[in-house]
Amino acid sequence: MTELTLVEAVNLALHHEMEHDPNVIVLGEDVGDNGGVFRATVGLKQKYGLKRVIDTPLAEALIGGVTVGMATQGLRPVAEFQFQGFVFPALEHLMCHAARMRNRTRGRLTCPAVFRAPFGGGIHAPEHHSESVEALFAHTAGFKIVIPSSPQRAYGLLLAAIRSNDPVMFFEPKRIYRTVKSEVVDNGEALPLDTCFTLRKGRDITLVTWGACVVESLQAAQTLSNQGIEVEVIDLASIKPMDTTTIFRSLEKTGRLLVVHEASKTCGVGSELLARTAEHAMCLLKAPPKRVTGMDTIMPYYRNEDYYMIQEEDIVIAARELVEDWK
Amino acid sequence: MKTFNLPDLGEGLAESEIVKWHISVGDMVKLDQVVLTVETAKATVDVPAPYGGRIVSRHGEEGDVINIGALLLEIDETGAEQTASEQKQTADAATVVGNVSQHAHSVNVDDFWIGGEHNPSPDNLITALPSARLLAKKLGVDLDLVKGSGPDGLIVDADIYDEAGKQRPGTEVLKGARRTMVSTMAESHHNVAAVTITEEAVLEGWKQGEDISIRLVQAIVHACQEEPAMNAWFDAETMTRCVHSTVNIGIAVDSRHGLYVPVLRHADEYEPQEVRRWLDQTVQGIRERKIGREQLQHATITLSNFGAIAGIYATPVVTPPQVAIVGAGRIIEKVVIRDGQAVAVKAMPLSITFDHRACTGGEAARFTKVLAEHLRKPSV
Numbered sequence: 259m260t261e262l263t264l265v266e267a268v269n270l271a272l273h274h275e276m277e278h279d280p281n282v283i284v285l286g287e288d289v290g291d292n293g294g295v296f297r298a299t300v301g302l303k304q305k306y307g308l309k310r311v312i313d314t315p316l317a318e319a320l321i322g323g324v325t326v327g328m329a330t331q332g333l334r335p336v337a338e339f340q341f342q343g344f345v346f347p348a349l350e351h352l353m354c355h356a357a358r359m360r361n362r363t364r365g366r367l368t369c370p371a372v373f374r375a376p377f378g379g380g381i382h383a384p385e386h387h388s389e390s391v392e393a394l395f396a397h398t399a400g401f402k403i404v405i406p407s408s409p410q411r412a413y414g415l416l417l418a419a420i421r422s423n424d425p426v427m428f429f430e431p432k433r434i435y436r437t438v439k440s441e442v443v444d445n446g447e448a449l450p451l452d453t454c455f456t457l458r459k460g461r462d463i464t465l466v467t468w469g470a471c472v473v474e475s476l477q478a479a480q481t482l483s484n485q486g487i488e489v490e491v492i493d494l495a496s497i498k499p500m501d502t503t504t505i506f507r508s509l510e511k512t513g514r515l516l517v518v519h520e521a522s523k524t525c526g527v528g529s530e531l532l533a534r535t536a537e538h539a540m541c542l543l544k545a546p547p548k549r550v551t552g553m554d555t556i557m558p559y560y561r562n563e564d565y566y567m568i569q570e571e572d573i574v575i576a577a578r579e580l581v582e583d584w585k
Numbered sequence: 586m587k588t589f590n591l592p593d594l595g596e597g598l599a600e601s602e603i604v605k606w607h608i609s610v611g612d613m614v615k616l617d618q619v620v621l622t623v624e625t626a627k628a629t630v631d632v633p634a635p636y637g638g639r640i641v642s643r644h645g646e647e648g649d650v651i652n653i654g655a656l657l658l659e660i661d662e663t664g665a666e667q668t669a670s671e672q673k674q675t676a677d678a679a680t681v682v683g684n685v686s687q688h689a690h691s692v693n694v695d696d697f698w699i700g701g702e703h704n705p706s707p708d709n710l711i712t713a714l715p716s717a718r719l720l721a722k723k724l725g726v727d728l729d730l731v732k733g734s735g736p737d738g739l740i741v742d743a744d745i746y747d748e749a750g751k752q753r754p755g756t757e758v759l760k761g762a763r764r765t766m767v768s769t770m771a772e773s774h775h776n777v778a779a780v781t782i783t784e785e786a787v788l789e790g791w792k793q794g795e796d797i798s799i800r801l802v803q804a805i806v807h808a809c810q811e812e813p814a815m816n817a818w819f820d821a822e823t824m825t826r827c828v829h830s831t832v833n834i835g836i837a838v839d840s841r842h843g844l845y846v847p848v849l850r851h852a853d854e855y856e857p858q859e860v861r862r863w864l865d866q867t868v869q870g871i872r873e874r875k876i877g878r879e880q881l882q883h884a885t886i887t888l889s890n891f892g893a894i895a896g897i898y899a900t901p902v903v904t905p906p907q908v909a910i911v912g913a914g915r916i917i918e919k920v921v922i923r924d925g926q927a928v929a930v931k932a933m934p935l936s937i938t939f940d941h942r943a944c945t946g947g948e949a950a951r952f953t954k955v956l957a958e959h960l961r962k963p964s965v
Contacts, residue, residue, distance in 0.1 A: 333907075381685070387683050437690045449699065455699060456701045457697050476692040501700065507701050
């Protein structure tokens with residue numbers, strides 16, 4: 259079996275689902291002839307034709323509106339925004355229609371759409387190609403939000419997203435599109451959309467992260483292990499619904515919570531995690547929870563990018579403080 | 586010799602097809618001379634040479650699809666060396682779409698458990714209020730041994746206090762008078778400018794069985810009347826002093842429940858035998874813990890007759906807002922020289938502490954003098 263990159267696994271999932279469900283449609287800018295700006299949709303148009311793989315104009319509001327229309331009338335569209343930062347012109351369709359369709363029609367219509375978008379910084383691109391705004395959608399009722407961080411999870415979660423009867427925001431960490439590789443089983447099995455994934459066991463700290471930060475978190479966990487601190491690394495993966503059961507179960511063992519995310523700190527998803535921990539698991543804690551996050555600034559241009567991006571060392575320092583300051 | 590890899594052509598694409606080579610091995614090329622043409626998914630692009638020099642080797646043939654970062658050329662430079670900062674800039678260059686790294690991470694991101702089923706609740710799961718955890722740490726209490734009394738076995742502060750006595754025998758939580766003593770004494774020690782003056786009262790004329798407490802009360806009343814500055818309340822914050830005309834003596838009484846200081850109000854109006862009756866009733870009340878709060882208030886000066894147990898001199902602690910306390914030590918027998926003769930006498934050691942913020946040394950010394958002289962008087 260060959261190893262696939264994360265973006266190749268996305269492509270594999272799209273191929274699988276288009277083959278097995280004729281209602282699945284792919285649309286977006288350059289997704290057809292070009293195969294997608296990051297190659298996520300390569301080969302789809304050749305195989306499934308221009309009626310099912312649609313190159314749209316450069317008009318994200320159109321992509322949003324057409325997708326909502328298709329989804330409510332029986333198709334399962336998978337729309338691509340070239341970058342998460344381009345989603346804003348489509349917010350009216352996403353937030354006011356896709357997310358509310360089931361509620362507004364009293365259950366008569368659902369909106370089984372997937373909105374894919376690469377997100378995150380660290381690729382020497384301008385700020386509107388680098389943002390992480392998952393919290394914006396998490397705050398909006400009606401969406402599921404999924405962020406895969408490995409090839410196998412990208413495959414299994416995208417299948418689940420396409421099969422979901424409600425709209426899913428599917429954000430792909432493009433910084434690790436091609437830097438993580440693993441064998442992917444193309445068996446058509448979806449992964450659950452309401453659970454997190456435990457990547458590493460540990461007794462001292464529960465580290466919750468998602469997206470590209472999973473890489474630095476695992477590296478930090480290895481470094482910390484050499485220093486005698488064992489970190490349990492959990493990939494949140496499903497931002498919403500949020501699987502706090504798994505996290506609290508881990509906290510029962512560790513009593514220490516560290517959240518790592520690239521998005522800026524204020525009102526980030528980490529805030530929600532800390533709030534729920536305070537509400538439901540405070541008495542498990544041996545130390546105040548900690549966050550390692552991006553800054554409350556606009557993503558800086560490339561020369562200062564590394565100051566914004568979370569480094570392995572930042573995580574190591576925070577983890578050591580969590581343990582050493584609260585023995 | 587320098588190597589030249591296929592650069593990112595600006596569309597975020599991973600690969601390109603070689604359309605045409607414009608040079609051969611052995612050719613001399615100039616900086617920015619077009620060396621090959623490649624086709625990306627969107628466009629045909631001429632790729633310029635990044636350095637001048639002789640082509641040493643060429644990799645990939647026309648029609649091959651090659652990845653960004655793949656080796657294209659090796660060039661033997663004849664021209665000027667590129668400076669390090671120029672190299673850095675090349676590496677740092679921003680692109681419109683971004684430069685998605687090809688560099689593979691060595692971490693394994695795809696070894697995972699769905700959820701966390703491998704985390705069963707530990708048998709010794711501890712749920713404790715954060716304050717209880719902190720308390721346990723301070724008291725050296727092992728949380729594993731504590732049985733929580735809160736909801737679902739939650740450990741609360743009270744459980745830690747209870748457990749402290751069991752895990753460390755002899756530990757108790759202070760209550761009542763003993764607890765009050767902590768703050769009163771600490772406040773006094775922190776604020777009062779305490780000076781202790783000592784004196785001996787020679788008790789030549791005392792009858793056998795003289796009531797020491799009555800004599801001390803009488804002497805203090807007299808001394809306060811002679812030197813009222815010591816029978817006062819003082820407040821530094823408002824810079825006020827209240828010199829009292831009546832004498833309310835707080836009398837320190839030791840009990841197993843702690844230190845009590847009941848107040849003999851209007852001590853100046855008491856007959857000697859009434860003082861004794863009041864004392865007996867009060868001590869009895871303290872033993873039975875029946876003394877009311879109002880009986881412990883409004884003292885204007887304090888008496889500590891510690892000598893009834895042991896001790897000669899001491900440095901008693903003033904209780905604000907009072908400004909003075911009289912300590913009476915154990916009555917001693919000593920030899921003095923009188924008219925050239927050694928004479929054995931009985932003497933009561935006195936230790937008077939005063940707040941030097943409120944009283945002068947002179948006032949304290951005069952008070953002490955009057956006090957000692959009054960005690961020296963023979964029994965009535």
